[in-house]
Amino acid sequence: xxxxxxxxxxxxxxxxxxxxxxxxxxxxxxxxxxxxxxxxxxxxxxxxxxxxxxxxxxxxxxxxxxxxxxxxxxxxxxxxxxxxxxxxxxxxxxxxxxxxxxxxxxxxxxxxxxxxxxxxxxxxxxxxxxxxxxxxxxxxxxxxxxxxxxxxxxxxxxxxxxxxxxxxxxxxxxxxxxxxxxxxxxxxxxxxxxxxxxxxxxxxxxxxxxxxxxxxxxxxxxxxxxxxxxxxxxxxxxxxxxxxxxxxxxxx
Amino acid sequence: xxxxxxxxxxxxxxxxxxxxxxxxxxxxxxxxxxxxxxxxxxxxxxxxxxxxxxxxxxxxxxxxxxxxxxxxxxxxxxxxxxxxxxxxxxxxxxxxxxxxxxxxxxxxxxxxxxxxxxxxxxxxxxxxxxxxxxxxxxxxxxxxxxxxxxxxxxxxxxxxxxxxxxxxxxxxxxxxxxxxxxxxxxxxxxxxxxxxxxxxxxxxxxxxxxxxxxxxxxxxxxxxxxxxxxxxxxxxxxxxxxxxxxxxxxxx
DNA sequence: GTACCATTAAAACGAACGTTTGAACGAACC
DNA sequence: GGTTCGTTCAAACGTTCGTTTTAATGGTAC
Numbered sequence: 001x002x003x004x005x006x007x008x009x010x011x012x013x014x015x016x017x018x019x020x021x022x023x024x025x026x027x028x029x030x031x032x033x034x035x036x037x038x039x040x041x042x043x044x045x046x047x048x049x050x051x052x053x054x055x056x057x058x059x060x061x062x063x064x065x066x067x068x069x070x071x072x073x074x075x076x077x078x079x080x081x082x083x084x085x086x087x088x089x090x091x092x093x094x095x096x097x098x099x100x101x102x103x104x105x106x107x108x109x110x111x112x113x114x115x116x117x118x119x120x121x122x123x124x125x126x127x128x129x130x131x132x133x134x135x136x137x138x139x140x141x142x143x144x145x146x147x148x149x150x151x152x153x154x155x156x157x158x159x160x161x162x163x164x165x166x167x168x169x170x171x172x173x174x175x176x177x178x179x180x181x182x183x184x185x186x187x188x189x190x191x192x193x194x195x196x197x198x199x200x201x202x203x204x205x206x207x208x209x210x211x212x213x214x215x216x217x218x219x220x221x222x223x224x225x226x227x228x229x230x231x232x233x234x235x236x237x238x239x240x241x242x243x244x245x246x247x248x249x250x251x252x
Numbered sequence: 253x254x255x256x257x258x259x260x261x262x263x264x265x266x267x268x269x270x271x272x273x274x275x276x277x278x279x280x281x282x283x284x285x286x287x288x289x290x291x292x293x294x295x296x297x298x299x300x301x302x303x304x305x306x307x308x309x310x311x312x313x314x315x316x317x318x319x320x321x322x323x324x325x326x327x328x329x330x331x332x333x334x335x336x337x338x339x340x341x342x343x344x345x346x347x348x349x350x351x352x353x354x355x356x357x358x359x360x361x362x363x364x365x366x367x368x369x370x371x372x373x374x375x376x377x378x379x380x381x382x383x384x385x386x387x388x389x390x391x392x393x394x395x396x397x398x399x400x401x402x403x404x405x406x407x408x409x410x411x412x413x414x415x416x417x418x419x420x421x422x423x424x425x426x427x428x429x430x431x432x433x434x435x436x437x438x439x440x441x442x443x444x445x446x447x448x449x450x451x452x453x454x455x456x457x458x459x460x461x462x463x464x465x466x467x468x469x470x471x472x473x474x475x476x477x478x479x480x481x482x483x484x485x486x487x488x489x490x491x492x493x494x495x496x497x498x499x500x501x502x503x504x
Numbered sequence: 505g506t507a508c509c510a511t512t513a514a515a516a517c518g519a520a521c522g523t524t525t526g527a528a529c530g531a532a533c534c
Numbered sequence: 535g536g537t538t539c540g541t542t543c544a545a546a547c548g549t550t551c552g553t554t555t556t557a558a559t560g561g562t563a564c
Contacts, residue, residue, distance in 0.1 A: 124372070127277075222473045305523090
C-alpha cells in the first residue's frame with residue numbers, strides 16, 4: 001500500500017495529531033488514548049517514542065519553536081547588520097518579531113494557524129513544566145529583542161518597554177487563539193471580520209495574513225503611545241513622569 | 253468559637269478556595285479533592301452545594317461577573333447620560349470598560365487580583381461549557397460597548413473596531429494573567445517592573461493600580477493607531493511563498 | 505536459518521478522577 | 535421527647551488517567 005508506517009511516520013503523525021488536539025482541548029483535556037486513537041497508532045507509541053505525555057508536548061513545541069526563534073534571531077541580525085550600528089525603528093523590530101511568527105500561520109508545513117493557536121493558548125497554561133519549558137525556549141530571543149527595543153526607544157523607561165512588550169504579546173496571543181474563543185464574546189465570526197464569504201475553511205493562509213495586517217498597526221500604536229501619567233500614585237522611588245514618546249504619524 | 257461553620261460559610265469558603273486554585277492550576281488541573289481539602293470541607297460538599305464541578309466554576313465566575321458587568325453597564329449609562337446624545341470619547345469608553353475591571357483588582361472583597369488573573373486565564377480555556385458560559389455572561393456588555401465604540405469612531409470600519417477590541421481584551425488578559433506567567437518570558441519580576449522593593453506581597457492593590465495606569469495608554473494608542481493599508485492583498489488562494497523578512501523599507 | 509534490532513501490539517497496572525450513597529449530626533418546631 | 539430538614543460525613547462507586555509490561559512482528563546481517 002501507499003502508506004508504509006515507518007518510524008518517522010508514526011512519530012510525526014503523533015506530533016501532528018497532538019498539536020491539533022492540544023490546541024482544541026488543552027493539555028490536561030487531551031488524553032493519550034484520544035491522541036493515539038486519532039493518530040491510528042498504538043497507545044504505547046507515545047511513551048515509546050517520546051517517553052511521556054509531558055515530553056510529547058515539549059516536542060510538539062520544540063520542532064516549531066526551534067525554527068521560529070532561529071528565524072527571529074536571523075531577522076534581527078539582518079536588520080542590525082543593515083543598520084550598521086544605528087538603532088532600529090520600532091516598526092522594524094515588531095515586524096521581525098511578530099511578523100515572523102504570523103508568517104508561520106500562512107504555511108501549513110510549519111504548523112499553520114493550528115500551531116499559532118496552540119502557542120497562544122499554551123502560554124497561559126498554568127502547568128509548571130510548561131512555563132519553565134517556555135522560559136528556556138524564549139530566553140535568548142526575548143533578551144535580544146528587549147535590548148533592540150531599549151536602543152530603539154532610548155527615551156522610554158525600560159520598565160515601560162517591558163510592560164508594553166507584555167501587552168503586545170498578549171494582544172497577539174489572544175488575537176490568534178481567539179479565532180474561535182473570543183469571537184463568542186464579540187459575537188462575530190472571524191470570517192465576518194475578515195470580510196470573507198465565511199466559507200467552510202477560510203484558508204488559514206489568508207487569515208494569518210489579514211491578522212498580521214490588522215495587528216501590526218495596533219501594536220505599533222500601543223508601543224508608541226504617550227507614557228502614563230502616574231498621577232496621585234503613592235510614591236515609591238522612580239520619577240517616571242511622562243515624557244512624550246516619539247509619536248509620529250498618530251492620526252485620529 | 254469565632255468560626256462557626258454555617259452553610260454560607262461552607263459555600264463561600266469553597267468558592268474562595270476554588271477561585272484561587274482554578275487560577276493557580278487551571279480548571280482541569282484542580283481536583284475536587286484538592287479544593288475540598290484546602291477549604292477544609294467534606295469531599296461531597298461541592299456536589300451538595302453546587303451540583304457539579306462545572307457548576308462550581310460557573311458560580312465562581314457568576315458571583316464576580318454579575319457585579320462587574322452591572323458596574324460596566326452603569327458606567328456607560330452615566331457617561332451617555334452626561335454626554336446628552338453626543339458620541340463618547342474612546343478614552344472614556346475604555347476607562348469604563350477596562351478601568352472598572354482593573355478596579356476590582358484593588359479590592360480583595362471583590363476577588364482582587366486573584367479573580368482578575370483567573371478571568372484572564374480562563375478566557376483561553378478550551379472547554380466547551382466554559383466558552384458558552386462566558387458568551388452568555390458577556391453578550392450584553394460587549395454589545396453595548398461595541399455600539400459605543402462605533403459611535404465614538406464613526407470613520408473607522410466596524411470590523412476594524414471589533415478586531416481592536418479583540419486586541420485590547422488580549423493585551424489586558426495577558427497583562428493580568430501574566431503577572432507570573434510571562435514574567436518568565438520577559439525575565440522580569442512584576443515587582444521589578446513596578447519599581448517596587450519587591451517585598452513578599454506587593455500589595456495587589458498597588459499592583460492593580462499601576463497596571464491600569466500602564467495599560468490604559470497602551471490600549472488607547474492601539475485603538476487609535478492608523479488604519480492598516482491592505483496593500484497587495486492577493487484575492488483568493490494560497491501562494492504561500494514566504495516573502496523574505498521584509499525589511500528595512502517599512503516606513504511608518 | 506538464526507540472531508538481533510527497532511517497532512508495534514494487546515493487556516494490565518495502580519492511582520486519581522468526579523460523583524453518589526446512606527447514615528449521622530444538630531438546631532428548629534410541634 | 536419526637537420529628538423534620540438542611541447539612542456534614544466516611545466510604546464506596548465506576549471510569550478514566552498515564553504508564554508499564556510482555557509478547558509478537560518484520561526487516562537486516564551473519
